[in-house]
Amino acid sequence: MNRPIDRRGFLRGGLVASAAATLSLTKKSEAATFEGYPNAMGVLVDLSRCVGCRSCEAACNKEQNLPAPEKPFNDFSVFDEMHHGQKRRTDETRYTIVNRYDIPGREHPLFRKIQCNHCMEPACLTSCFVNAYTKTPEGAVVYDPSVCVGCRTCMIACPFYIPTFRYSSAFNPRIMKCVFCYDTRLTKGLPPACVEACPQEALTFGRRADLIEMGKQRIRENPGAYVDHLYGEHEAGGTAWMYLSPAPFEQAGFDTSVPKEPILNYVKDFLSIVPMVLTIWPALFAGFHLLATRKDKLEQHKNNEGEV
Amino acid sequence: MKSNPKAMLAAVALLLAGTLPSPGLAMDQYDAPETVTIDAMAKLYKPVEFSHVRHAKLAPCKDCHHHTTGHQDMDPNCVRCHAHSPEASIVSCKDCHTQKQFYPEQVTAAGNPNLYHIDKPGLKGAYHLNCVPCHVKKNAPSHCEGCHALTDAGKQFFHIGEQAQGEAAKAKDSHAR
Numbered sequence: 001m002n003r004p005i006d007r008r009g010f011l012r013g014g015l016v017a018s019a020a021a022t023l024s025l026t027k028k029s030e031a032a033t034f035e036g037y038p039n040a041m042g043v044l045v046d047l048s049r050c051v052g053c054r055s056c057e058a059a060c061n062k063e064q065n066l067p068a069p070e071k072p073f074n075d076f077s078v079f080d081e082m083h084h085g086q087k088r089r090t091d092e093t094r095y096t097i098v099n100r101y102d103i104p105g106r107e108h109p110l111f112r113k114i115q116c117n118h119c120m121e122p123a124c125l126t127s128c129f130v131n132a133y134t135k136t137p138e139g140a141v142v143y144d145p146s147v148c149v150g151c152r153t154c155m156i157a158c159p160f161y162i163p164t165f166r167y168s169s170a171f172n173p174r175i176m177k178c179v180f181c182y183d184t185r186l187t188k189g190l191p192p193a194c195v196e197a198c199p200q201e202a203l204t205f206g207r208r209a210d211l212i213e214m215g216k217q218r219i220r221e222n223p224g225a226y227v228d229h230l231y232g233e234h235e236a237g238g239t240a241w242m243y244l245s246p247a248p249f250e251q252a253g254f255d256t257s258v259p260k261e262p263i264l265n266y267v268k269d270f271l272s273i274v275p276m277v278l279t280i281w282p283a284l285f286a287g288f289h290l291l292a293t294r295k296d297k298l299e300q301h302k303n304n305e306g307e308v
Numbered sequence: 309m310k311s312n313p314k315a316m317l318a319a320v321a322l323l324l325a326g327t328l329p330s331p332g333l334a335m336d337q338y339d340a341p342e343t344v345t346i347d348a349m350a351k352l353y354k355p356v357e358f359s360h361v362r363h364a365k366l367a368p369c370k371d372c373h374h375h376t377t378g379h380q381d382m383d384p385n386c387v388r389c390h391a392h393s394p395e396a397s398i399v400s401c402k403d404c405h406t407q408k409q410f411y412p413e414q415v416t417a418a419g420n421p422n423l424y425h426i427d428k429p430g431l432k433g434a435y436h437l438n439c440v441p442c443h444v445k446k447n448a449p450s451h452c453e454g455c456h457a458l459t460d461a462g463k464q465f466f467h468i469g470e471q472a473q474g475e476a477a478k479a480k481d482s483h484a485r
Contacts, residue, residue, distance in 0.1 A: 041415075051440065053452055058466050073466040074452070108444075191410035199452075200440070201433025205410040210418045214427050221385050 007291075013283060036120040040139035041186065042208035042240035043195060044215050045113055047252060048225060049202035052079065052098055052111035059197035060096045060115075063181055067093050087253065090114060092166040095178040096194055101252045110245070110252050113203070115194070116141060116162045116178035117232060118240035123263035127157035132175075138187065139208060139240040140180035148173050159236050159258045180240070208240055215244050237262030335377040335395055340364060348407055349432055352462035356455055366446075372438055373399050389424070405434040 058073035060066070071078060079100035081088055087099045096115035103110060118141045125133035125141065132148045135141050143163075150173025154163045166174040181192040190196075191205035204211060215230045231249050232242030235258045243254070250256045259266070340360050347355030363372075370379040374386060378395035381387060398404070406414065409430025418426045429437055443450040452458075463469060 049437065054466075061467075062465060068467055068470055072468045072470070074468060189412040189415070195410055199432055199436045201409070201429045201437060204427075206415050206418050210415075210426070214418070217427060 013287070036208070036238060037135075037137040037139065038209075040120075040137065040208050040240060041180075041205065042118070042139055042211050042242060043192070044204040044206075044211040044242050044244065046202050046204070046218070046244045047110050047112055048244065048246040049200045050098070050111040050113065051200055051202075052076065052100055052109075053199060054078075054098055055197040055199060056113055056194035056203065057094065057096055057098060059193040060178070061094065063184060063193035064095055064179075066095070069093070089164075090162060090177070091164045092168065092176040095176065099253060103247050103251045106247060110247055112243075112252050112254075113194070114160075114162075115241065116180070117160055117236070118178075118180055119236050119262070120238040120240070121236075121262035121264050123157040123159060123236065124154035124163055126262075126264045126267075127153045129153070136182065136186075138180075138182070140182040140186055142179050142182045143175055143177065145172070145174045148175060150174075157263065159255070159263055208242075211242060215242060218244060234260040237265075335369065335399065346435070348402055350456075350459070352459060352465050353452070353456035354459055367442070371442075372401075376404075401434055402431050405429060405431040407431045409433065 054073045054076075057069075061069065061073070078088060079098075083089075088097045090097055096113060098111050098113050101110045101112060118135075118139055120135070122133060122135055122141045125135060129151070130147045130149055132144045133141060133154065134144070150165070152163075152165055152175075154175060155161075155165060163175045163177045166172075166176050180186050181190075185192055195203040195205045204214065206214070212230060212233055215233075219226045219228055219230075226244050226246055227248055229249065230242050230244065231254055232239035237260075243249070245252050245254075342359070342361045344358045344360050345355050346358050368379065369377040370381050373379075374383075375381045375390040375393040376396035376399045378393075380392075381390055405428065407430065408414070409432070414430075417423055420426070439455070440450055442448070443454075449455060458466070458468070
């Protein structure tokens, strides 16, 4: 039986659809106020302590079974390497690297360790349409290669340019990035390999909330030794890895233009419309079409009857 | 010449008091061992034969031992509580600075609101944070192997020598061709 949709039915359908859309919207706004897992762990990196020994790089290489490096980890000529006008960065063979920054007016250079900062609300996670990323209650942002399709949107989404792609294998798409030693250490309550290897205790592992206190205590108790800022406390909505620096952060290569709110907030308003567009619009416009063509159809029907 | 026996006795007593260590007074460098073998964490690096005598001549005890030897620490932050702290029963680094650092016990302790020393370095951190700045300042060796030589495990850890072997192998290959 081919019964054209009536006015009442159409309105009812529209009402149900918009109610569903509103419900899904309320769920979204709850997620926006997520302030991180209460017992999430983190690492405080104190640039004033780092001496650039690269022990963390060696420890990471061993722990994550990464390929042997081109130069041994005690070769400090890597600090002078420039690739496309930029200092070294993380790639598929190294989840963490240390770079040197010669700052005019300072007697000694600063060294900065770079790895995934494990954001509280990761942009990589929100950008991934197959949900390959997970933010665990322990604080790590981990990645599941089994569902990854290799679109590399996460690489563009990350404000710190951390996820890298394994270009060496064409058929097994895989993002390579620091996982906070999640499987091997974090779940057992142990510090990541790099932290344990650091001789200078430039890396402090602990509950993120305690680390913020600790970082502020160091700033307070050593007047003049640090810039009064904890990089990562609010950057990108807060990160598990945070930094203390004796020199302005931009001089040590930090991007100080990273927004102080989750990257998600910039696209949330737009993204929340997408499901509505996809579910309501087809029904709505199909309805309009049916209403608009109803009279024509009825007339055609009559004509047909008349002919018979 | 007539000598006053009372005065002589007083002089002898004073002399003795000056030389003999007396309980309740601060420790000095002669109470300490000549060398200390630092091997608690030796795995990637060989143990360090630390000449305590030599270092004790270069720096006051409190520079490394804080308040534990009975000498007042001058750090205003420490003085807040330890201005009159007597000599402590333990003065060895490893008795306060734990070998394992950031393991669950230390992480839990950091959240204890009654604990002031929440940012106390572990043993490895305590050594390096204390030794390195002074070595840099006094132009003493400050690179890793200036103090401790790498073990075989350490060489493997840093991937030392692999490249040389790799190049040698490559050179052999090109010779063969």
